[in-house]
Amino acid sequence: MKFLELVLENFGPYVGRQTINLSPDREEQSYPIILVGGMNGGGKTTLMDAIRLALYGSRAQCSTRGSLSYPEFLSQCVNRHTPPNDSTRVELLFEHLQYDRRVEYRIVRYWKRSPKEGKDTLGILEGDWKDETLAQNWDEYIENLLPLGISSLFLFDGEQVKELAELEAPPPMVVDAIQSLLGLELAExxxxxxxxxxxxxxxxxxxxxxxxxxxxxxxxxxxxxxxxxxxxxxxxxxxxxxxxxxxxxxxxxxxxISEGGKIAGERAKLDQQLADTHKKAQDIREALCEVAGGVLPLVLIQPLLEEAIAQGDRELRALSAKMAQGAIQERDRRLLDRLQQMDLGADSLAQVQAFLEAENQALNAEIAQTEEAWLEADAATLDRLRFILNHQLQAQVQSTTMLLNDLDDQEGQIESLDRQISTAASPEIYEQLQAEVRKTQAESxxxxxxxxxxxxxxxxxxxxxxxxxxxxxxxxxxxxxxxxxxxxxxxxxxxxxxxxxxxQKLTLKKLNKLEVQVTECFRYLLHKSDLVHRIMIDAGNFSLTLYDPQGQFVPKHRLSAGEKQLLAIAFLWGLARVSGRQLPVAIDTPLGRLDSSHRQNLVERYFPSASHQVILLSTDTEIGKTEVATLREQEAIAREYLLKYDAKHRQTTVEAGYFW
Structure with a gap:
């Protein structure tokens, strides 16, 4: 079965007659995906409702019908700008194999704002010929082709997948559809x-x-x-x-949460935390003041103190040289007297005397070059100053640095707590928010x-x-x-x-096939191939049980929200494959809460393979530039459409092409 064309005339936000070619065949080749882009509220879900309405009429499970009667629903679907005498019309052209030959049927439903006898008018065209008999028995015919019970497994939206992903077992309506799809209802x-x-x-x-x-x-x-x-x-x-x-x-x-109710409820706790943090910060400041009362201020003149030590060392060396000069000269005199007594000879005595004079001249030159002493520090004072610079001052600098870092941390916490407290709701708003939460909880x-x-x-x-x-x-x-x-x-x-x-045996046989298909589809879609090795399906309520490669049970709550959605999609995909029915798949808002890696897997692996015809109704954030580029590279897209919504006139027109 293939959908070939959808015609909307004055239906929902679609004013006038608008035609969408849904055929996956292009240039004598088949491409599975029909991509329809539109912003939220722009008419994507209306397209899905139009397909359901065309196929099933008053039995259609349309998204906006709710508890409305069929006449009320039809009146609601009429475009607000439709002239009183004009009709609203939905047409769906499709083809399928019948007795080994291809036949095309066009389903036509039309009505006015106040439908005659509370229902629409149905016409079925085979080619250009009207088939009155088929129109009268259409509900029975479509049940054999695409039963209403299983239509939700082929025409579904992201919210349905999200709901299915969160439930431990499928809802009764889906269970009935599964039994019908697997042929289990025949025995019943x-x-x-x-x-x-x-x-x-x-x-x-x-x-x-x-x-x-x-x-x-x-x-x-x-x-x-x-x-x-x-x-x-x-x-x-x-x-x-x-x-x-x-x-x-x-x-x-x-x-x-967003309006500060939770913070208002924790206000006393936050105030106490703020007071404790302020006290810690004050204790740190007092510790800094205590450190500053020691030798720490000397770090400001550390270079000057190092110069003072150098000056003191020079003065001490000069003083030592002056003190030693007299003693050296007296020794030289005694040495010369002794040498004269030893009768060394005039030449040798002259050489020794010349050497001693040279040494004395060098010592005198060194003393002459020394600056005038002004520091006059003794060795003990210089040693004490050297100890302060090399040990005490460094230790206090490290201690001060740690205190300053702690102070920065405390001030950061104070700023964060101040911001939190500033966002807290007022007592009146807090009471209103809390009352609303309690009211909704009580209603649930x-x-x-x-x-x-x-x-x-x-x-x-x-x-x-x-x-x-x-x-x-x-x-x-x-x-x-x-x-x-x-x-x-x-x-x-x-x-x-x-x-x-x-x-029982048929159920087990079908479920065994389904378990294999669902496991294969889930592992194919999931990027963590070692997370799940086998999926088992309960024969009573069709709930899923997951096992890892070691045969250990994997609780469903361990899966992320995106992985749960992939599991739900794998379940639907496996059902479609086991059923053996060649039916189109239409998906509204397909990518939900999926992260980038899961989204990429779905785009690359599921959409091109889900069916021979896949109609995707997406926003620009779901199938964005990267995703549509991937699908184009895979040559998976047959046609692209964009739903242009005029917010001023509340009308939607269909244009060729996507967002990019």
């Missing part, structure tokens, strides 16, 4: 048909009294069935109300309690139904004595047991 339908046949035979062959009793039991059975359906509908309604209530509760809590709790009560009632009804069926079966055994009826009832019971066993 046969069992129901068999119950009807048995009831009919009992009526044919029972006495008047027996017939009356059987009819009374069947009435109770029918009443229980009706009440069961009503309770199921109430449960679905309550589940939707609960979803909305939880959404409002989340929004109220987020508003409570009330709906949840009502939902639990309805589920309990549903379980009671199921027990009653089983007991009534057993009573009806036992009645037939005890009171209907004819051999042919007994044979029929016994055979029917055996067939029912066989059907039950058949359904």
């Amino acid at each position: 339908r046969l069992a129901v048909d068999l119950d009807i046949l048995m009831a009919r035979k009992r009526k044919e062959m029972a006495s008047a009294k027996e017939l009356s009793e059987i009819e009374e039991i069947e009435q109770r059975l029918e009443q229980s069935h009706l009440e069961q359906q009503a309770v199921k509908q109430e449960i679905e309604d309550l589940q939707e109300l609960f979803r909305v209530a939880k959404l409002r509760e989340t929004e109220a809590f987020e508003r409570f 709790a009330r709906i949840e309690a009502a939902l639990e009560e309805k589920n309990r009632r549903l379980r009671e009804l199921e027990t009653t139904l089983e007991a009534t069926k057993k009573e009806l079966a036992n009645y037939g055994k005890q009171n209907l004595t004819r051999q042919n009826l007994r044979h029929l009832l016994d055979s029917a019971e055996k067939v029912q047991q066989t059907l039950k066993l058949f359904k």
Whole structure:
């Protein structure tokens, strides 16, 4: 099956007649993706609703219908600028194989603002010829081609994937669709048909009294069935109300956080933290003052003190030289006298005398070059000053640096706490925000309690139904004595047991195939290939259980939000592959909360392979420049459209091309 063309005329924000070519075939080649871009509120979801409405009419599960009746919904879909006498129109052209030949059908639905008889007018065209018979039996025909029950698995949006990702087990509507898609409802339908046949035979062959009793039991059975359906509908309604209530509760809590409610609730704690931090900062300042009362200020004149030490050393050396000069001269005189007594000879004595004079002249020159002493510091004072510079002063500089760093940290914390406290809501606003949170929480709790009560009632009804069926079966055994009826009832019971066993084995066989496909799809989409090795599906509620390569259970809460969405998409993809149906896939807002790596995997691996035709309805932030470039490089896009929304006139027009 392929969608070839969608025509909208005065539908929703689309004024006038606008045509979108959806064919994946271009230039005699097939490309799977039809890319439709649009901003939020620009009409993307309306396109999806138009496809559903064209296919299913009053049974369509459109996003904006809610609790509206079908006439009210049709009136709501009429563009606000449509003249009173003009019609609103939705057309969907598609092709599929019928008896090994390709046929094209155009579904046409049109109506006015106040639809005649509360419904639209349906026409089915095969080529250019109108098929009245097919139009009258369209609901039965489309159920064989694309059943309504499974349409949500092929025409879905990001919110549906998000909801499916968060649930432990699929909702009842999805479970029914899965059973229909896997062919599991056939055995159930046969069992129901068999119950009807048995009831009919009992009526044919029972006495008047027996017939009356059987009819009374069947009435109770029918009443229980009706009440069961009503309770199921109430449960679905309550589940939707609960979803909305939880959404409002989340929004109220987020508003409570963003508008300073949480900080206002923690104001006393923050004030105490601020006071403690101020005290720590003051203690550090006092410690700095204490350090500054020691030798630390000398660091300001450290070069000058080093020059003073050098000057003192020079003065001490000059003083030592002056003190030694007299003693040296006296020694030289005694040495010369001694040498004269030894009669060394005039030449040798002259040489020694010349050497001593040269040494004395050098010493005199050194003393002459020394500056005049002005520091007059002794050696002990210089040693003390040298110890202060080399040891005490360095230690105090390091200590001061650490104190200053601590002070910076404390002042940073003070600034941060001041900012937090400044954003706190006022007491009046805090009370309002807190009251809103409590109100939404109470509403969620009330709906949840009502939902639990309805589920309990549903379980009671199921027990009653089983007991009534057993009573009806036992009645037939005890009171209907004819051999042919007994044979029929016994055979029917055996067939029912066989059907039950058949359904169990069929379910296991289908689920085994589905588990393989879902595991393969999930590992293909996930960039962490070692996270999950196998996925098992519960035969009762179709919940998923994950196991790692070592066979250990992987709790679902360990997955990130993006990984949960990929798991939901892998589930839908695996279902489509197991079903064997060649159906188009349409996805509204497909990339949700996915991070860049998961988004890239989905763009590269899922979209081009999800089906032979994939209609993507996306904003500019979901499929952006990088993603659309990737799809173009893969030659996966057949056509690109952009929904241009005029906010002033609240109208949307369809143009060729994407955002970039």
